[in-house]
Amino acid sequence: MITLYSYPELFGVADNNGYGLKIFAFLRLAGVPFEHRHVVDTSTAPRGQLPYIVDDGETIGDSETIIAHLVRRHGVQLDAELTQAQRDTALLVTRLLDDLYWVMSFSRWKDPAFWPAFTAAMRREHPELTDELLQQARDYNAQRYHYQGIGRYAPEAAYARGLADLAVLARLVPAEGYVFGPRPTSIDAAIYGFLANILFYEIDTPLRGFVAGQANLVRHCHAIHAAIAGKGG
Structure with missing residues (x-):
């Protein structure tokens, strides 16, 4: 197992x-x-x-x-039928999501506009997380952001990067089906991993505002969310 x-x-x-x-x-x-x-x-x-x-x-x-x-x-076969061009596109999107990660994380742990609401949600759903533990995590992330670079951005500049990434996804994800056809592949799982953590995030960051306004991204996120609900694991 x-x-x-x-x-x-x-x-x-x-x-x-x-x-x-x-x-x-x-x-x-x-x-x-x-x-x-x-x-x-x-x-x-x-x-x-x-x-x-x-x-x-x-x-x-x-x-x-x-x-x-x-x-x-x-022997997982999710990507077995992809062409080389599709695999190349999936790798490029994976790297784009790596960039988006830092902005999404910044919105939670760094931006003082959203930090109080984020920590309140974390404490509400996970009471074992004390203020001390959350502050330690915030301090650790602040150091990571500084050395990665995003921590040296003003919030509006950081969000501009994330919004540019999301705009690419909005042009890539189709109105129906999945990125490469009627069945999801690994890149759909990857996109969902980030979109769900933005769309279902009950705090109105600029990232959430953008995703919520893109019907194709909302549909894709809900489609994967429904597809994996209730499956064994």
Whole structure:
């Protein structure tokens, strides 16, 4: 049995981090049985990052490495019919989501306009998270943002980056079906991981305002959310 370790749920999504939710959705869409464990402490995680999986005693971190492992070990076929051009597009979108991650995280842990509402939601849904723990996480993230670069941006400049990323997704995601056709592939799981953590986020950041105004992004997010609901895992 595979065990997925990822951050706690929030606002009705299975993980409040885009990468963990991406793997959760991928496993559900692929029909691979797994156990899901929510953790906050990343000290024992590979490279100190979530998500990671333990599969028959083997620990694998990094969302892309996890997906490659699942394809190789468990024969997952979600992307089997993709052309090389589609695989290239999926890689480019994956890298775009890496950029969007920092802006989405910035809106929660860095921007003073939304920090109080975010921490209130976290404490409401996870009472075990004390003010001290949340502040420690905020301080840690502030250091990460500084060295990555996004922490040196004014909020409006940071959001401009994220909105540019979302505009690309709005032009890529079709009005019906999924990115590469009538069936979802791994890139749809990845996009959902981030869109769900923006759209279902009950705090009106500029990112949420944009996504909520794009009918195709809203439909795609709800379609994946419904597709993975109630499946085993």
